[in-house]
Amino acid sequence: MSSAEGRPPSYGSTRGRPRSEAVEQAILEGVMQLLEDGVPLADVSIERIARSAGVGKAAIYRRWSDKEDLFVDVMWAAEPAEPELPGTSMRDDLVVLLESMRQRSLVSVLSAILHNAHAQMRSSPKLWAAYHSGVITPRRDLGLKVLRRGRTNGELRTDVDLELAVEMFVGPLLTRAFIRHDPDLPDGLAEQIVDTVLHGLRPVSSASA
């Protein structure tokens, strides 16, 4: 699979022989194991990956020209597929989107990559660009599509900037997952966020402005 163009692995691999795919998988899982163990991305060396995966370093270099390309493929392998939206209402679609994000936040590998990708934005532009174009932008576009549909259906106020509206739904979840020392991400959080953002925070007896 080629990561340079940002194609997710779900498009399939044409690298034939099973043994080669098994080695590739072992390498990806070797990186994930190190990240799950809390090794900072910067300390994940080819040598350490080789040991973790139980392969020789040459096996890694044969497949990836540098560490960054490997990390991009690890990211693709760790990312869950885009969620299927029920399409029953804007509120229901938003809950599924947020729930998918909540689940992803609970996956430490993704968390480690995101934390690191962010900071390494300036030094690993390839990783950040791949993450932005391959994960962030598609999810954001999906959110915008849901809100646009909701606006057409009379489920969303028509005078709000859609980009801001997306940030109002994902913002609380991202903030909680990445800023809090010990984030509390329980079941039901997605519904709670969606419904509270929709209804607003003014006292319920206030007249609509």
Place this chain on the structure above:
Amino acid sequence: MSSAEGRPPSYGSTRGRPRSEAVEQAILEGVMQLLEDGVPLADVSIERIARSAGVGKAAIYRRWSDKEDLFVDVMWAAEPAEPELPGTSMRDDLVVLLESMRQRSLVSVLSAILHNAHAQMRSSPKLWAAYHSGVITPRRDLGLKVLRRGRTNGELRTDVDLELAVEMFVGPLLTRAFIRHDPDLPDGLAEQIVDTVLHGLRPVSSASA
């Protein structure tokens, strides 16, 4: 000033001689200049700082036992003081808080430190802990105080979790500042976020549930 306990520099320095304070200031500014130039935190070495500040390495080692302690002090030096709240209404206080955050997001030094502190959470626990206890927690507590006051005054609905409410206000701003490729943080954004979060996103003709 001692950074280990997380005291902000506004508490003053008792290191007497002016020449010593000038050297200390030059060192802090030397680090800030490197970060503003886009040098990743991991690449900011004592040697590089010494060159940037125009001092000898010994001058740095005399004052800070390791790089992390120095970065913590750089963070304190770069952080603006807590904003003064007008106290005229919950809405007005929230706007001042968010505007202060928006201003801080525009300061690249703080942005660089925050990006890096985040990722280095696992490898630089001192920096993250100092940032969390010295910046994040006090700001969050201030936000909670404003919301509690608003709830007492009938300006905030009484059935919402206050922690979530804080995240609803700061979330959109943080998301925009850190996730967007080219964040748009114009004047007026603080008011826009506060008012939209307060009123909610349902169409204005909806009856209150």
